[in-house]
Amino acid sequence: MTRVADILVTKGPHVYSVSPETRVVEAVALMVEHNLGSLLVFDGESIAGIFTERDHLRRVTLADRDPKTTLIREVMTPRLVYVDPDTTVSECMAVMTGERIRHLPVVEANRVVGMISIGDLVKHVSREQEVEIRYLTEYITGQRLE
Numbered sequence: 001m002t003r004v005a006d007i008l009v010t011k012g013p014h015v016y017s018v019s020p021e022t023r024v025v026e027a028v029a030l031m032v033e034h035n036l037g038s039l040l041v042f043d044g045e046s047i048a049g050i051f052t053e054r055d056h057l058r059r060v061t062l063a064d065r066d067p068k069t070t071l072i073r074e075v076m077t078p079r080l081v082y083v084d085p086d087t088t089v090s091e092c093m094a095v096m097t098g099e100r101i102r103h104l105p106v107v108e109a110n111r112v113v114g115m116i117s118i119g120d121l122v123k124h125v126s127r128e129q130e131v132e133i134r135y136l137t138e139y140i141t142g143q144r145l146e
Contacts, residue, residue: 004092004106005085007124008114015105015115017042018051020073024060027051027072037117038103041076047112049078052103082107085114089121096121 017040018027027039031053038052051072059075060067082105083092092104096118106114 001088001090002124003085004083004087004089004114004116007089007116007120008085008106011114011116011120013114015040015112018072019043020048020071020076022072024056024065024067024070024072024075028056028067038115040105040112040115041072047080047105047107048073049076050080050103050105051076052101080105083116084108089124092116093118093121 016030016034016036018030020041020043031037031039038050041048041051055075055077056067059065060070065075081095081099081101083095085106085108087095087106096102096104102118104116105112106116
């Protein structure tokens with residue numbers, strides 16, 4: 001079974017983050033610039049929470065807050081759900097479904113080593129299925145596909 005560590009080998013360990021004192025407009029600009037759905041929030045070396053597109057919609061837009069003056073600490077999700085590098089893809093999907101979240105920080109020895117999204121998991125599963133279909137097709141037809 002594929003583990004999160006295997007996905008991070010391909011994706012890389014880079015995690016985008018902001019501080020709790022960052023203004024929402026700056027965080028959103030960073031998310032747009034890098035095509036991200038979430039940012040980790042670090043208070044010094046410690047993880048303070050996560051800021052997601054959903055946080056923006058619910059706590060900024062619907063609450064009619066000004067993103068130019070609202071700070072991330074006021075609207076972030078402080079409760080962080082995370083996995084470790086040995087977590088399997090299917091376990092991650094179960095966590096994401098159960099918690100109704102789309103982004104999971106990957107933490108090892110109290111240090112963030114990556115971030116995975118539901119998109120990363122779906123892409124991985126899709127690639128695995130393509131390979132399996134190819135092998136089955138080759139087996140059934142007796143022909144090697146190029």
